[in-house]
Amino acid sequence: MDVLSLKDDQLIQEALGGNESSFEELVRRYKVGVMKVVYRYARDAHEVDDMAQEVFLKAYFSLSQYRCKAPFQHWLSRIATRVALDHVRWRSRRKENFFSEMAEEDQGEWLEGVLSFLSSESNQESEVNQRDRARLLESILGELSPRDQLVLKAMELEGQTVREISEMTGWGESAIKVRLFRARKKMRKILGKRCKQAEIPL
Amino acid sequence: MKNDQKEKLLKMEETLWSSVKKTSIIFPEEGFETRVMRRIRVASGEVSSNFLELLGERAWRMVPIAATFLVIVSLLAFFNSSQEGEDWITLMTGSGVHLEWLMGEGEML
Numbered sequence: 048m049d050v051l052s053l054k055d056d057q058l059i060q061e062a063l064g065g066n067e068s069s070f071e072e073l074v075r076r077y078k079v080g081v082m083k084v085v086y087r088y089a090r091d092a093h094e095v096d097d098m099a100q101e102v103f104l105k106a107y108f109s110l111s112q113y114r115c116k117a118p119f120q121h122w123l124s125r126i127a128t129r130v131a132l133d134h135v136r137w138r139s140r141r142k143e144n145f146f147s148e149m150a151e152e153d154q155g156e157w158l159e160g161v162l163s164f165l166s167s168e169s170n171q172e173s174e175v176n177q178r179d180r181a182r183l184l185e186s187i188l189g190e191l192s193p194r195d196q197l198v199l200k201a202m203e204l205e206g207q208t209v210r211e212i213s214e215m216t217g218w219g220e221s222a223i224k225v226r227l228f229r230a231r232k233k234m235r236k237i238l239g240k241r242c243k244q245a246e247i248p249l
Numbered sequence: 250m251k252n253d254q255k256e257k258l259l260k261m262e263e264t265l266w267s268s269v270k271k272t273s274i275i276f277p278e279e280g281f282e283t284r285v286m287r288r289i290r291v292a293s294g295e296v297s298s299n300f301l302e303l304l305g306e307r308a309w310r311m312v313p314i315a316a317t318f319l320v321i322v323s324l325l326a327f328f329n330s331s332q333e334g335e336d337w338i339t340l341m342t343g344s345g346v347h348l349e350w351l352m353g354e355g356e357m358l
Contacts, residue, residue: 067286074282096281103285104292165261180268187265203266235258238265242258 055119063110070110074103077123084127084215087200088134098134102127121214128197128215135193158183158245187237195230198223 050058050072061069078099085098105126113122161179188196201207201215209227213220 067289070289071282071286074285078281096284099281100285100288104288107289108292162261165264177268180265184265184269204269231262235255235262238258238261239254242261 056115059110059113059115059119062107070107073119077120078103080120081123081127083205084124085131085134087204088131088197094134098130099127101130105130124215125217132193132197135196139189139193155245158241159247162242162245162247183241187234187241190237191230191233195226195233198226199230199234202227 050061050069053061053069053072055073055076058069058073062073081099081102082095085102086095089095089098102123106123109126113119157179161176161183164176165180188199191199197216198212201212202209207215209220209223212218212223216223218226
């Protein structure tokens with residue numbers, strides 16, 4: 048049987064009947080989509096790989112619960128979002144990020160460097176300060192709740208709409224809007240606190 | 250917080266997000282489907298995840314590392330022996346046993 052020519056629904060039926068190559072074909076078709084959901088929550092390529100594997104593992108064992116009403120991609124995205132959220136929760140508990148792992152006496156100096164660049168008008172690009180800015184953002188987001196992090200990243204980095212986030216997470220649209228508003232406010236407050244810590248005038 | 254402070258923070262926030270948007274996606278290496286299916290089989294209990302089995306599958310990856318290691322050790326031993334005038338095979342084995350017999354009587358490398 049040529050799995051390449053089968054539609055998603057047929058592949059799912061085949062996989063439910065125990066045909067492994069059908070599920071393997073589904074993995075091949077949707078791996079990039081799943082990785083796109085999880086990669087913003089991962090630190091490196093290995094974490095992306097691991098989280099994406101987890102998504103397909105969960106999908107395989109709950110395949111019988113999939114109702115063909117919505118596209119398979121949407122169903123997978125929901126699983127990917129739950130896996131990403133679990134990962135963010137796990138990391139929040141461990142409080143692991145570049146900034147928190149840095150010695151306290153070095154934090155001020157590092158912050159001063161990144162924040163003075165951010166507040167300057169002549170934002171001259173370089174790979175190093177781009178990496179530092181990503182680290183700063185990660186450390187700020189690390190102080191927000193996992194759900195706040197998820198909606199902010201989906202909106203700001205993926206450019207998703209409130210409706211898309213709602214479909215992906217299963218949360219109500221108005222709840223997402225409120226969460227976004229509060230998360231942005233919290234983020235600004237933390238950024239202000241960091242500026243104060245680095246003695247950057249606002 | 251004053252309005253101008255708020256604006257400055259907003260601008261900084263925007264720059265922060267935009268700098269991260271530019272980072273590219275690093276997709277994992279090939280063989281993803283195989284790894285997923287393997288995990289599924291392990292989770293289903295079809296395949297045991299025992300260490301020796303994994304080692305067997307991955308042993309071939311160790312070959313280049315082992316070969317490189319041997320070449321480096323040989324070179325080090327060879328250069329060392331040429332400085333001290335010793336038999337490099339003896340140095341390499343480190344056993345202290347003279348391997349002169351391997352090369353024929355009285356013949357040294």
